[in-house]
Amino acid sequence: MSISRDNLRNVTPYTPGEQPQFAKKIKLNTNENPYPPSPEVEKTLVGLDADKFRLYPDPNTGLLREALAKRYNVTPDQVFTGVGSDEVIALCFQTYFNSGKPILFPEISYSFYKVWADIYKVPYKEIPLKEDFSIDPEDYKVPNGGVIFPNPNAPTSRLESLSMIEEVLKANPDVAVIIDEAYIDFAGEGTSALALLSKYDNLVVTQTFSKSRSMAGMRIGFAIASREMISYLNDVKNSFNSYTLNYPAIVCGAAAVEDEEYFRSTIDRIIETRDYAEKEFKDLGFTFSKPSANFLFVKKPGVPGEEIFKYLRSKNIFVRHFNTEKLKDYLRVTVGTREEMEELFREIRAFLAEK
Amino acid sequence: MSISRDNLRNVTPYTPGEQPQFAKKIKLNTNENPYPPSPEVEKTLVGLDADKFRLYPDPNTGLLREALAKRYNVTPDQVFTGVGSDEVIALCFQTYFNSGKPILFPEISYSFYKVWADIYKVPYKEIPLKEDFSIDPEDYKVPNGGVIFPNPNAPTSRLESLSMIEEVLKANPDVAVIIDEAYIDFAGEGTSALALLSKYDNLVVTQTFSKSRSMAGMRIGFAIASREMISYLNDVKNSFNSYTLNYPAIVCGAAAVEDEEYFRSTIDRIIETRDYAEKEFKDLGFTFSKPSANFLFVKKPGVPGEEIFKYLRSKNIFVRHFNTEKLKDYLRVTVGTREEMEELFREIRAFLAEK
Numbered sequence: 001m002s003i004s005r006d007n008l009r010n011v012t013p014y015t016p017g018e019q020p021q022f023a024k025k026i027k028l029n030t031n032e033n034p035y036p037p038s039p040e041v042e043k044t045l046v047g048l049d050a051d052k053f054r055l056y057p058d059p060n061t062g063l064l065r066e067a068l069a070k071r072y073n074v075t076p077d078q079v080f081t082g083v084g085s086d087e088v089i090a091l092c093f094q095t096y097f098n099s100g101k102p103i104l105f106p107e108i109s110y111s112f113y114k115v116w117a118d119i120y121k122v123p124y125k126e127i128p129l130k131e132d133f134s135i136d137p138e139d140y141k142v143p144n145g146g147v148i149f150p151n152p153n154a155p156t157s158r159l160e161s162l163s164m165i166e167e168v169l170k171a172n173p174d175v176a177v178i179i180d181e182a183y184i185d186f187a188g189e190g191t192s193a194l195a196l197l198s199k200y201d202n203l204v205v206t207q208t209f210s211k212s213r214s215m216a217g218m219r220i221g222f223a224i225a226s227r228e229m230i231s232y233l234n235d236v237k238n239s240f241n242s243y244t245l246n247y248p249a250i251v252c253g254a255a256a257v258e259d260e261e262y263f264r265s266t267i268d269r270i271i272e273t274r275d276y277a278e279k280e281f282k283d284l285g286f287t288f289s290k291p292s293a294n295f296l297f298v299k300k301p302g303v304p305g306e307e308i309f310k311y312l313r314s315k316n317i318f319v320r321h322f323n324t325e326k327l328k329d330y331l332r333v334t335v336g337t338r339e340e341m342e343e344l345f346r347e348i349r350a351f352l353a354e355k
Numbered sequence: 356m357s358i359s360r361d362n363l364r365n366v367t368p369y370t371p372g373e374q375p376q377f378a379k380k381i382k383l384n385t386n387e388n389p390y391p392p393s394p395e396v397e398k399t400l401v402g403l404d405a406d407k408f409r410l411y412p413d414p415n416t417g418l419l420r421e422a423l424a425k426r427y428n429v430t431p432d433q434v435f436t437g438v439g440s441d442e443v444i445a446l447c448f449q450t451y452f453n454s455g456k457p458i459l460f461p462e463i464s465y466s467f468y469k470v471w472a473d474i475y476k477v478p479y480k481e482i483p484l485k486e487d488f489s490i491d492p493e494d495y496k497v498p499n500g501g502v503i504f505p506n507p508n509a510p511t512s513r514l515e516s517l518s519m520i521e522e523v524l525k526a527n528p529d530v531a532v533i534i535d536e537a538y539i540d541f542a543g544e545g546t547s548a549l550a551l552l553s554k555y556d557n558l559v560v561t562q563t564f565s566k567s568r569s570m571a572g573m574r575i576g577f578a579i580a581s582r583e584m585i586s587y588l589n590d591v592k593n594s595f596n597s598y599t600l601n602y603p604a605i606v607c608g609a610a611a612v613e614d615e616e617y618f619r620s621t622i623d624r625i626i627e628t629r630d631y632a633e634k635e636f637k638d639l640g641f642t643f644s645k646p647s648a649n650f651l652f653v654k655k656p657g658v659p660g661e662e663i664f665k666y667l668r669s670k671n672i673f674v675r676h677f678n679t680e681k682l683k684d685y686l687r688v689t690v691g692t693r694e695e696m697e698e699l700f701r702e703i704r705a706f707l708a709e710k
Contacts, residue, residue, distance in 0.1 A: 042405035
């Protein structure tokens, strides 16, 4: 009366960043936004017509796609939405990566690429970063089944230039090149690969509402690409799961996009706090490359990352530490509020003084 | 600069029931509930703390799983939740159906089973129903990689007995047997296979908030099974997508489950209207097996289903017609409000009088 083992899929579960449940803590470990979403989101939420819940949501998320199209100056049929960029990228893997040739992505990168490749049986090759954590475009000029990398990269927070991305696009005209821009809004004007869309039909740019739009709890991600690439994505999605984004996500998502002013002001505050954090880390002798996301990836030469991590944790300050050979010296620290960062640096100073 | 074809997944997109956008219409084509969700859902929604949206939702949906566990008299670790039962069942396919042996499901059944089997490369065998649309348990006593069927079945609205289900379970002790109970709440007391859970560790029961709980727009589904079976499902889900249900879905879902009284009263109203519809269809010379879901699957001997379908559509009444050899004589008609059904029968009478 118990299922036999050979029916089961073997998996290695992912360990998400801790979600500590007690109240007095500083949470700088999952790259969430320290500020609430636009007040328009709350207004929209309170105004929702609960009677509409009885109906299936719009499977094409028209309202949200139109808001995004307007904001990013594309047509609605160039926009695809999903339950977080996790769902969007997983669908990209299923849609675009079927040639049997290995896809390419950086060895240090978003950890789910490998997981999706495994689960959807897509062969892949992980390409080491250069010493300074930058991507060498030469590595992507080999036969492949597609390319994906985050820009800025995670967990390094390092930004690649548009000219580097264009070099990769030029070398790979007949496969999908996906730029995962979860953190691009923190990288400054003119950094998004969306600027290259009109020239490259095989470019797919993915973004998320979880970071810059303070809506991790609503689960919204999207892709923007040529009409053709988006139509393939829709075909696959509609073949097996018509209704993904729920009604509150669609309408609150649209409301958030329409409040450009709030969006800009929140980003500005986070960048200001990041500048402060950079200066503090530098003063304390930490090394890091210039951060372009809402987190910093730092190390203190001579002090193991795990020691600082554990000390901070004992003070109820949660940052992220990755226990792998290449990353173990580092800490990934989300940019919180100014007050949270001041508290962080007070504790780091105390820790270093004790040593 | 355009992706070459051999990179792309070939799919046949699913066609969901029409979602007509104009206001004056009667929509009896997607088995939605004609009544709004519990007033507690609206209260919860209005009371939501928008500041919480900035944080990732609880990946384990504790609040919702606890409410469901209490309601169904199981422990929270026997409950798994997802974005509609579509996501839950798709995950079941990925988790339980890996032996390489064909899984079994009825030929006339929920159309997505075949789609998921194809997309996850699970071999399958479709078993014809008996003449009267019932399932013959003998057909499921052959070597297989798992079993799944809806109860009540769709689009037939026909209920199978618990003793028939137990016969299938007894014959298949070492594979997953999934009973897809999307419509079970309309089938009366004592019909759910949940009653068999304590005896069969390989039984998985899936249900949804989209029908009986009037929350199709919120996308919530769940599975209940032994602790062991649920743990396998969690392992697979957490290996590639940690955060699926969003924050409003988790808290509003819990609120809906807790309002048992409203739930019962809505179900009672729908069953009462279904009884009325049965009587009317019978009076008009339609034939059908006893409906146990919130829809009827009817045919009028001598009158092609498509003719009635098109006539009703011209009157802005939407029902569902399937254009396949075995189903083309039939119409699937969702139970709406009493007033909607009265309008439906007025139009059917007018149509038949014209003929």
